[in-house]
Amino acid sequence: MSTPRLHSPVLGLAGWSGSGKTTLLEQLLPRLAAAGLRVSVVKHSHHAVAFDTPGKDSYRHRAAGAAQVMLLGERGMAVYEDLPAPLDLSAQLARLQPADLVILEGQKWLPVPKLEVHRPALGKPLLQPDDPDILAVASDAALPVLAVPQLNLNDIDAIAAFVLRWREQQA
Numbered sequence: 001m002s003t004p005r006l007h008s009p010v011l012g013l014a015g016w017s018g019s020g021k022t023t024l025l026e027q028l029l030p031r032l033a034a035a036g037l038r039v040s041v042v043k044h045s046h047h048a049v050a051f052d053t054p055g056k057d058s059y060r061h062r063a064a065g066a067a068q069v070m071l072l073g074e075r076g077m078a079v080y081e082d083l084p085a086p087l088d089l090s091a092q093l094a095r096l097q098p099a100d101l102v103i104l105e106g107q108k109w110l111p112v113p114k115l116e117v118h119r120p121a122l123g124k125p126l127l128q129p130d131d132p133d134i135l136a137v138a139s140d141a142a143l144p145v146l147a148v149p150q151l152n153l154n155d156i157d158a159i160a161a162f163v164l165r166w167r168e169q170q171a
Contacts, residue, residue, distance in 0.1 A: 008040070008093070008096075008098065008099045008100065008101060008102045009100075009101050009102070009166075009167055009170035009171075010089070010093070010101075010102045010103075010104060010112045010113070011101060011102070011103050011104070011112070011113055011114065011115060011163065011166065011167075012103075012104045012107065012108065012110060012112045012113065012114035012115070012133070013025060013103055013104065013105045013106075013114070013115055013117060014106075014108035014114045014115070014116050014117070014127055014131070014134070015108070015116055015117035015118055015119075015127070016118075016122055016124040018119070018122055019117040019118060019119050019122060019124075020117050020119060020140075020153065021105050021106070021117045022105065024117055024138065024153065024156070024159070025041065025103065025105055027156045028156060028159060028160055028163065029041075031156065031157065031160035032101065032160060032163065032164070035160070035164055036100075037099075037100040037101050037164075037167070038098075038099045038100045038101075039099060039100065039101045039102070039103060040096045040097070040099040040101075040102045040103070041102070041103050041104075041105060042092050042093075042096075042102060042103075042104050042105070042107070043105045043106060044104070044105065044106030044107045052069075052071075052080050058071045058080060062080055062081075062082070067081060068080065068081040069081070089104075089107075089110055089112070100167070101163075101167055108127060108131070111133055112133060113133055113135050113166070114127075114131065114133050114134045114135060115134070115135060115136055115137075115138060115151075115159070115162075115163070116128055116131075116134045116136070116137045116138065117137075117138050117139075117153065118137050118138070118139045118143070118153075119139065119140050119141070119153075120139065120140075120141045120143070121140075121141070126143070126146075128146055128147070128148055129146065129147055134148055135148060135149075135166060136148050136149040136150070136151050136162060137149075137150050137151065138150075138151040138152070138153045138159055139151075139152075139153055140152075140153040140154060149162070
């Protein structure tokens with residue numbers, strides 16, 4: 001299965017729950033922005049997510065039958081809608097504004113290039129080498145020899161440099 005050509009380079013951030021994907025992304029995003037990249041993030045959740053608050057007007061509009069509700073504030077907006085089925089990657093990306101890079105947090109099963117976040121203390125196995133799309137593994141501990149580069153999870157500058165080099169190669 002080959003990766004579809006998408007509007008922006010897509011990099012997955014994959015790892016088990018609790019491995020630190022969100023924390024890494026939170027530290028990585030300012031560095032990528034400082035390097036001049038406009039980065040969008042698609043965050044996947046395995047849990048039922050409440051996108052709206054019961055009792056609020058937008059919730060009431062949806063409950064009354066609106067196909068979509070846009071909640072607009074001074075500096076942001078959200079569009080609420082129910083989906084008949086999960087969106088595939090192309091449909092997810094089609095809903096984003098143009099960006100220099102899209103980072104997927106989660107959706108580790110998708111065939112896109114990925115950076116694995118791994119903490120041996122969790123007791124979970126590495127996704128690499130079973131996932132051929134993993135470009136590198138960022139870990140907080142030394143790992144056995146892998147077929148891909150190993151990055152120190154605590155060295156955010158080195159991880160940012162790796163992502164920027166990879167992104168440059170995609171252009």
